[in-house]
Amino acid sequence: MTETPTTPMTETPPADPLLALDRVEIGLAADPQVRAVDGLDLRVAPGEAVALVGESGSGKSVTAYAALGLLAPALRASGTLRLGASSYDLGDPGALRPLRGGEISMIFQDPGTSLNPVMTVGRQLEDVLRRHGGPPRRERWRRVVDLLAEVGVAAPDRVARAYPFELSGGMRQRVLIAMALSCEPRLLIADEPTTALDTTVQAQIMDLLMTLVRDRGMAMLFISHDLGLVAGSCRRMYVMYAGRVVESGPVADVLRRPRHPYTKALVGCRPTADRRLARLPSIPGTVPPIGSMPSGCRFAPRCPIAVEQCRTADPELRAVGGNVSVACLRASEEES
Amino acid sequence: MLAVRLNRARRLGPRVVLPLAGSVLQAAVVAAATFVVFLLMRLIPGDPARILAGPGGSVTPEQVERTRRELGLDDPIALQYWNWITDAVRGDFGNSLVLNDTVAELLADRLVITLQLSVYAFTLAVVLAIPLSLVAARRQGAIADKLSRLAGATGVAVPSFWLALLLIIVAQGVLPTFGYAPLSEGLGAHLGHMLLPALALGAGFATLVFETTRAGLIDTLSSDYVRTARAFQIPERRIYGRYALRNAFLPTLTIFGLEAGALMAGALLVENAFALPGMGRLIVQGVLSRDYPVVQACILVIVVVFVAVNLLMDLLYAVVDPRVRRSRG
Numbered sequence: 308m309t310e311t312p313t314t315p316m317t318e319t320p321p322a323d324p325l326l327a328l329d330r331v332e333i334g335l336a337a338d339p340q341v342r343a344v345d346g347l348d349l350r351v352a353p354g355e356a357v358a359l360v361g362e363s364g365s366g367k368s369v370t371a372y373a374a375l376g377l378l379a380p381a382l383r384a385s386g387t388l389r390l391g392a393s394s395y396d397l398g399d400p401g402a403l404r405p406l407r408g409g410e411i412s413m414i415f416q417d418p419g420t421s422l423n424p425v426m427t428v429g430r431q432l433e434d435v436l437r438r439h440g441g442p443p444r445r446e447r448w449r450r451v452v453d454l455l456a457e458v459g460v461a462a463p464d465r466v467a468r469a470y471p472f473e474l475s476g477g478m479r480q481r482v483l484i485a486m487a488l489s490c491e492p493r494l495l496i497a498d499e500p501t502t503a504l505d506t507t508v509q510a511q512i513m514d515l516l517m518t519l520v521r522d523r524g525m526a527m528l529f530i531s532h533d534l535g536l537v538a539g540s541c542r543r544m545y546v547m548y549a550g551r552v553v554e555s556g557p558v559a560d561v562l563r564r565p566r567h568p569y570t571k572a573l574v575g576c577r578p579t580a581d582r583r584l585a586r587l588p589s590i591p592g593t594v595p596p597i598g599s600m601p602s603g604c605r606f607a608p609r610c611p612i613a614v615e616q617c618r619t620a621d622p623e624l625r626a627v628g629g630n631v632s633v634a635c636l637r638a639s640e641e642e643s
Numbered sequence: 644m645l646a647v648r649l650n651r652a653r654r655l656g657p658r659v660v661l662p663l664a665g666s667v668l669q670a671a672v673v674a675a676a677t678f679v680v681f682l683l684m685r686l687i688p689g690d691p692a693r694i695l696a697g698p699g700g701s702v703t704p705e706q707v708e709r710t711r712r713e714l715g716l717d718d719p720i721a722l723q724y725w726n727w728i729t730d731a732v733r734g735d736f737g738n739s740l741v742l743n744d745t746v747a748e749l750l751a752d753r754l755v756i757t758l759q760l761s762v763y764a765f766t767l768a769v770v771l772a773i774p775l776s777l778v779a780a781r782r783q784g785a786i787a788d789k790l791s792r793l794a795g796a797t798g799v800a801v802p803s804f805w806l807a808l809l810l811i812i813v814a815q816g817v818l819p820t821f822g823y824a825p826l827s828e829g830l831g832a833h834l835g836h837m838l839l840p841a842l843a844l845g846a847g848f849a850t851l852v853f854e855t856t857r858a859g860l861i862d863t864l865s866s867d868y869v870r871t872a873r874a875f876q877i878p879e880r881r882i883y884g885r886y887a888l889r890n891a892f893l894p895t896l897t898i899f900g901l902e903a904g905a906l907m908a909g910a911l912l913v914e915n916a917f918a919l920p921g922m923g924r925l926i927v928q929g930v931l932s933r934d935y936p937v938v939q940a941c942i943l944v945i946v947v948v949f950v951a952v953n954l955l956m957d958l959l960y961a962v963v964d965p966r967v968r969r970s971r972g
């Protein structure tokens with residue numbers, strides 16, 4: 308389980324990925340034509356930290372849920388997930404169940420509601436350990452306390468006996484991280500792990516995650532709004548808009564020279580380090596709700612450089628060199 | 644009574660002091676409710692002194708006056724109430740005006756039957772409603788869900804009294820539909836006589852518990868913490884019990900407390916339908932014959948039971964929900 312990956316952190320999409328999501332579509336169960344995610348491909352190499360960014364509502368969370376078969380009953384996915392040598396149908400959530408925890412662990416967006424309010428966090432950790440080959444019963448509590456200490460909890464004994472409502476947001480997030488680590492997963496999906504936290508705690512949690520990823524050789528899919536955090540933690544990134552990947556490539560390149568007008572807008576209103584905001588502010592307009600996707604390029608209605616053709620032709624994601632791919636008709640014209 | 648309670652509270656420690664302090668308020672509820680009944684009984688036409696003094700025109704006004712004085716009925720109403728409640732607290736409810744017995748004596752046997760009926764109805768309702776709500780919440784919109792919701796809707800719509808009559812007609816000859824069998828006649832006979840009354844009384848309550856728990860479960864099953872549990876392969880059985888139901892149970896507990904009164908009131912009606920010699924008949928007889936010591940004692944008991952159930956629910960709430968428990972502790 309704890310293989311130490313020898314693959315270096317690459318900046319090219321990995322040829323031999325740990326995780327590959329292919330042709331992911333997520334639509335309403337009642338009406339599969341109404342899609343929250345529409346044809347997404349994504350790869351993560353062993354030990355690699357990859358970012359998935361985009362505004363609220365662009366489909367980041369549902370993508371992560373689909374990978375674990377955890378979508379709400381109202382939503383249904385299709386596409387395939389490859390993990391190492393095995394391949395799974397995303398349309399069959401039950402088949403994905405064995406991957407949960409041990410292969411892929413997830414940290415959820417809101418630590419405030421992601422723990423059972425009527426159980427101590429220690430008991431919840433015990434539940435997870437029991438399920439994932441933790442130590443025998445009598446040593447389990449010891450292990451719980453150790454795990455909490457490992458994620459930087461100062462008084463692990465006390466915290467283990469606390470109920471979630473007695474803990475701060477940052478502390479709850481540490482508990483959830485400990486839960487994810489207890490399974491020693493090959494891939495950690497961190498869904499905006501710091502959005503609900505204030506800035507200093509945010510930095511602590513990011514430090515913790517990066518240390519863990521580095522020390523354990525764990526791969527991470529890091530979902531975020533915050534390009535500042537992404538720049539500091541990931542090598543490659545996918546930019547998502549309205550259920551599609553609109554740009555992908557090495558973080559350094561994409562941030563230095565964004566090609567898609569949406570990425571440009573994101574980078575343009577990227578909060579500075581001393582004035583970091585939880586939500587991306589100032590792109591005019593909002594992500595279209597699922598079910599009312601514009602025809603042609605989905606960003607066209609908000610795009611400052613859209614031309615007539617953008618409203619009819621749906622741009623494909625294509626390589627533009629330097630391992631960057633962009634889905635924009637005008638991207639190459641913009642280059643000079 | 645208060646002093647005893649507070650003493651007990653001190654012994655039990657801080658965790659239960661607050662609900663018990665709340666019970667000071669509840670003691671006030673008991674006093675207010677019984678005082679209102681006390682007044683109402685005086686408003687019913689028919690002068691008990693006149694009735695007791697003797698039949699028809701054969702009594703002189705002097706005789707009536709004497710009876711009135713003997714009964715203390717010429718005291719100011721507040722004083723009468725005070726005398727009555729202070730005696731009642733010591734377990735002395737006075738004598739029946741009509742039957743040749745103390746009220747406490749009359750009440751003791753009847754209360755047992757009414758309490759049995761209420762407890763059985765409650766148990767039956769919970770035993771039926773909770774598993775059904777689990778099934779229904781698990782497969783929303785499936786046939787089991789639709790059927791149980793239909794049954795639920797009918798259960799609420801049909802008053803327990805009608806249901807009692809219906810059951811009596813349907814089960815005639817199959818199950819006992821008349822009278823009471825004490826436990827001393829054997830558990831089988833006892834429960835046999837109680838089954839239909841408990842069903843009639845519990846049906847409406849069961850549907851309330853069902854609806855509340857089902858709605859709660861649907862909520863908790865789509866909660867973030869259930870998703871977390873699933874993300875770590877916690878067995879579904881445990882998720883339903885420890886994660887979903889445990890949280891969904893909080894509103895259900897509130898329903899238990901709120902409905903305790905309705906359940907007792909329903910019991911009085913159902914008893915009459917099934918000729919169970921519980922408090923129901925005692926109250927009806929008491930009202931008809933202006934036997935107000937009996938009626939007042941019955942009401943007092945019902946109010947006290949209601950308050951006690953709610954107190955119990957408060958304590959249970961603290962057991963189920965650590966947020967309540969620890970914020971008090």
Ligand SMILES: Nc1ncnc2c1ncn2[C@@H]1O[C@H](COP(=O)(O)OP(=O)(O)OP(=O)(O)O)[C@@H](O)[C@H]1O
Binds near residue numbers: 365367368369379382
């Ligand atoms: N249970 C659901 N039923 C119907 N639509 C849903 C459901 N869950 C999510 N959606 C829709 O799917 C789209 C993507 O939602 P998602 O939560 O993945 O966005 P996100 O990128 O994670 O946003 P955020 O940054 O706010 O977390 C949204 O339009 C949302 O309304």
Ligand SMILES: [Mg+2]
Binds near residue numbers: 367499
């Ligand atoms: Mg999200």
